[in-house]
Amino acid sequence: MVIATLCGMGFGTSMMLKLFIDDILKAENLKAETTPWDLGSFKGNRADIVVAPVDMEPHLRDYPAKIVLIKNLVDKQEIKEKILSAIKELS
Amino acid sequence: MHLDQLLIRKAIQAKLDLRTRDEVIEKSGELLVAAGAIEPRYTAAMKRVVDELGPYCVIAPGIALLHARPDDGVKRTCLALITLKTPLAFGHSSNDPVDLAFALGATDKQSHISALAELAGFLSDDKFLRILRESEDSAVLQESIFDVLHNRK
Numbered sequence: 071m072v073i074a075t076l077c078g079m080g081f082g083t084s085m086m087l088k089l090f091i092d093d094i095l096k097a098e099n100l101k102a103e104t105t106p107w108d109l110g111s112f113k114g115n116r117a118d119i120v121v122a123p124v125d126m127e128p129h130l131r132d133y134p135a136k137i138v139l140i141k142n143l144v145d146k147q148e149i150k151e152k153i154l155s156a157i158k159e160l161s
Numbered sequence: 162m163h164l165d166q167l168l169i170r171k172a173i174q175a176k177l178d179l180r181t182r183d184e185v186i187e188k189s190g191e192l193l194v195a196a197g198a199i200e201p202r203y204t205a206a207m208k209r210v211v212d213e214l215g216p217y218c219v220i221a222p223g224i225a226l227l228h229a230r231p232d233d234g235v236k237r238t239c240l241a242l243i244t245l246k247t248p249l250a251f252g253h254s255s256n257d258p259v260d261l262a263f264a265l266g267a268t269d270k271q272s273h274i275s276a277l278a279e280l281a282g283f284l285s286d287d288k289f290l291r292i293l294r295e296s297e298d299s300a301v302l303q304e305s306i307f308d309v310l311h312n313r314k
Contacts, residue, residue, distance in 0.1 A: 078214040081270040082228050086220075086281045089274070109214065123217035125254055141255045143220040144284040 071102040071157070074117035074135075076126060080108030083143055087121055094150050100157060119156050121149075136160055162238065164283070165310040167276040169196045172241035172264075175302040179243070182251050182259075183208060186227055189241045189264035196241075199266045200234030207233075207264065211251075219253035224284060228265040235266040238273045240280070244293055244302065261293055283309075 073091060077083035084106035091104050107115070109129055117135050124139040136159065138152045172192035179185050190204025206229030211218055220226045241264040248258035263280070267273045283289045289309060296302035 078210055078217065079228060079230060081267060081274075082226060082265060082277070083217070083220055085270075085274055086277055089278045089281065123220065125215050125217040125219075128215075142222060144224070144281050145221065146285060 072117045073102045073104045073119045075106045076109055076122040090149050162272055162276045164276045164279040167240045169239050170303050172196050173303045175244050175296050175299045176246045177243055178246045185262045189243050192241045193239050198237050198239035203234040216251045216253040219251050219256040222256045223260045225259045225262045231268050235268050238268050239266045
């Protein structure tokens with residue numbers, strides 16, 4: 071499974087999201103390849119799940135992936151619930 | 162790199178009386194320029210990022226993380242923090258208003274990652290957030306932050 075985390079630059083917010091998600095996956099004994107991207111470079115790439123800040127939603131409409139939108143990017147609980155439910159939906 | 166190396170003491174300022182999002186970006190850029198960490202053009206780049214990509218920089222309730230690209234004029238990896246006297250709307254759908262603004266400058270896409278992970282951990286800690294929000298004075302805020310950072314090691 072490929073998970074893409076997005077932000078505008080590809081190394082700030084998206085990197086923080088990747089680190090949180092990797093921790094969650096490890097704790098749950100799940101395997102996925104998590105890569106941080108900036109929005110511009112990501113367009114055209116394939117991912118099963120795209121995780122992004124909620125206000126990036128307008129840029130992701132119609133994107134062919136399961137889109138997970140996060141409101142509070144430092145809230146591990148919110149990230150965990152949303153990412154695990156997305157993984158469950160896809161598996 | 163650890164968070165205490167990333168944060169520039171003098172670029173931590175408490176309870177500033179700023180009135181707009183752009184003033185917050187300008188002030189945090191100014192602090193990093195004064196510290197010799199970025200070129201002035203980095204400030205304009207941070208503004209452009211918010212204009213182009215929207216208010217997603219408000220990463221959590223009340224907390225903005227501003228940044229642009231390494232090649233926008235970063236001289237050394239750095240982090241500034243401004244706390245606001247009056248919380249300001251940045252236009253975010255759920256995390257407004259902002260009263261804590263971090264400005265990050267990174268020289269590349271890797272070196273700041275462990276510090277950023279540390280920061281993310283602190284920002285999910287209510288006790289730490291209370292310290293940031295309750296410090297009325299810059300010197301006190303600077304002391305309190307570095308106290309916490311050093312005691313956690």
